[in-house]
Amino acid sequence: DTEVTQTPKHLVMGMTNKKSLKCEQHMGHRAMYWYKQKAKKPPELMFVYSYEKLSINESVPSRFSPECPNSSLLNLHLHALQPEDSALYLCASSLGGLGTEAFFGQGTRLTVV
Amino acid sequence: KQEVTQIPAALSVPEGENLVLNCSFTDSAIYNLQWFRQDPGKGLTSLLLIQSSQREQTSGRLNASLDKSSGRSTLYIAASQPGDSATYLCAVRGEETSGSRLTFGEGTQLTVNP
Numbered sequence: 001d002t003e004v005t006q007t008p009k010h011l012v013m014g015m016t017n018k019k020s021l022k023c024e025q026h027m028g029h030r031a032m033y034w035y036k037q038k039a040k041k042p043p044e045l046m047f048v049y050s051y052e053k054l055s056i057n058e059s060v061p062s063r064f065s066p067e068c069p070n071s072s073l074l075n076l077h078l079h080a081l082q083p084e085d086s087a088l089y090l091c092a093s094s095l096g097g098l099g100t101e102a103f104f105g106q107g108t109r110l111t112v113v
Numbered sequence: 114k115q116e117v118t119q120i121p122a123a124l125s126v127p128e129g130e131n132l133v134l135n136c137s138f139t140d141s142a143i144y145n146l147q148w149f150r151q152d153p154g155k156g157l158t159s160l161l162l163i164q165s166s167q168r169e170q171t172s173g174r175l176n177a178s179l180d181k182s183s184g185r186s187t188l189y190i191a192a193s194q195p196g197d198s199a200t201y202l203c204a205v206r207g208e209e210t211s212g213s214r215l216t217f218g219e220g221t222q223l224t225v226n227p
């Protein structure tokens with residue numbers, strides 16, 4: 001099983017809403033990632049969790065708040081987003097450590113209105 | 114800062130052709146390189162992973178090569194099919210010790226015409 005599951009698949013939210021994106025994997029991977037992808041652009045790294053600790057934050061605005069409750073789950077809490085935050089949000093995982101293959105979920109298509 | 118470039122940006126070929134996609138990176142201090150496929154509006158599907166100590170990897174009709182010292186990788190697709198139409202992304206993993214990041218190229222949009 002090489003599946004990374006993201007929910008919801010689509011999300012429309014207003015600028016004053018609070019919502020969360022969820023990501024789950026059961027491959028025993030210890031590194032999990034959030035990427036943001038705008039149309040016709042490559043994914044851009046937002047956060048990396050390694051062994052449930054935040055190891056990389058790519059200077060992401062505080063309206064995005066990641067959380068890793070356990071080794072299988074990764075959340076991205078959203079609050080007071082702007083229309084320019086509309087994008088495909090991708091979760092990925094890898095075994096951990098260097099040299100391991102990354103597996104991506106199908107993404108959440110987020111629209112901020 | 115690592116920069117990854119993919120050439121060409123778009124490619125249209127008739128079914129059955131063999132084709133080569135190119136990827137170059139500026140910092141040769143990489144741990145591995147991964148090729149992905151992305152269908153419109155979907156997530157990324159991993160195709161091949163090449164460790165920095167390897168020269169090539171093969172999976173079915175796909176063959177990826179890596180020349181780490183010159184900062185280049187190629188993805189060879191044999192006997193292309195319409196189902197191969199997608200965007201192909203290459204990504205390199207740096208040698209950070211805490212967590213690690215994948216740096217992506219802009220991708221090559223491939224169209225295989227029946």
